[in-house]
Amino acid sequence: MPFPSPSLMMASESQNLKNYKTINQSIELLLPKFLKNVSNCSTSLKSGTSPLNSLTHIKMEPLSNWLSRTYNPKTSPIYPSKKIKYSAMQTIRTIIVDDEPRAIKGLKIKLEKLFPQINIVDTLTNPQKAIAVINQTQPDLVFMDVTMPVLNGFDVLAQVESPNFEIIFVTAHSDYAIQAIKHAAIGYIVKPIDDDELIHAVHQAKKNIQAKNSLGQNLNLLSQLAQTHTSPKIAIPSQKGIKFIDLANIIRFSGVDGYTKIFLTDETSLLSSYSIGKFAEMVKDQAFFACHKSHLVNLNHIKGLSNNGIIELVYGEVPCSKNKRNELLARIC
The missing domain is CATH 3.40.50.2300 (Response regulator)
Known part of the structure; x- marks a missing residue:
């Protein structure tokens, strides 16, 4: 068999290179769709029997080798060229x-x-x-x-x-x-x-x-x-100065003519120049509930709620507005 001339060899190599580029371009276009089913055909890919490998007789790297080297579903779920950091999802x-x-x-x-x-x-x-x-x-x-x-x-x-x-x-x-x-x-x-x-x-x-x-x-x-552990305190200004009272010892705040009366667990009370709105702001993150525009009650001292909307406290009782009753029950129950 005669040895091929150099010019023929160069032409053959040039043609092979064009074919190689054409096939690679085709693979690039088909790969995203192909990879959607890659898990179902992983066996055939690893064995090198994929139909894509038989598209040409040109000596190429098997597609299965290329995929195993380039594509990793954990690092690149869609496109092989992307490097995405992946961490295992623990429930x-x-x-x-x-x-x-x-x-x-x-x-x-x-x-x-x-x-x-x-x-x-x-x-x-x-x-x-x-x-x-x-x-x-x-x-x-x-x-x-x-x-x-x-x-x-x-x-x-x-x-x-x-x-x-x-x-x-x-x-x-x-x-x-x-x-x-x-x-x-x-x-x-x-x-x-x-x-x-x-x-x-x-x-x-x-x-x-x-x-x-x-x-x-x-x-x-x-x-x-x-x-x-100590109970949080609140500073209550009064006519005689400032009183520091444990919030746990306050049953309720009640607004009276622009002032606020504070009822305590020892059955005493204090009168402060602060408005009921001011105290509501001071205890907004504590266990108090504005059951009425004039009353702020300690949820820990509520004993019951009557059918007509009266809140029974450890000492005394106060009304609860109709639009506040469901919210009160949700806070307690």
Whole structure:
């Protein structure tokens, strides 16, 4: 067989190169559609028996080798040329506990938008029910409001059988235990919730879940609270000066002719020049409820609600506006 001339060899190589480029261009166009089904035909690809490999007799790198070298569904789910950082999606079973339904709704929307790996298994407005649900469900993460009627967030944590879960407290700047939360390295976010703060808190919670050190941190927090727990106080100006009163000892605030009368658990009262609106602002993050334009009651001192809308307190009673009754029941029950 005669040896081919150099010019013929060059022409053949040039033609081969054009064919190679044409096939590569075709593959580039077909590849996005082809990769949608790559998981179904991975066996044939690895064996080099793909129909695309038989398009030409030109000596080419097998398509299966090229795909295994270039395409990785974890780093590039669509186009092989893109390098996308990928982290394994771990489902985080989550519970939200807050006595305000609107607060739960807002937080839930943010979590669903920002964290697809978070699975909200339950939301609760009643702290007593939350204890039972947490014990039964054993979640990975709990968002816990600090200030709730009857039991606060720390009381709930203390009564859980085994607090072996990550917790993010939803708190206010004025919460008395904020320093204890920081000291115990527990996550917290401040109302109104900022997206960046939420992202940071959840990111840290995910690290703690993986490190499995949630139980130790929670027990450390409870120890700190046991040593430093004091009831938050409020400064009440009166004719004789300023009185510092534990909020737990206040049954209600009642507006009287532009002044405010404060009723205490020892059956005494104080008269302050502050308006009822001023006190409502001062205790907005505590367990008080504006049941009427003239009355602000401590939810922890409510004994009952009559059919005609009268709130029975440990000492005395006050009316509850019709448009406030359902909200009151939601805060307590």
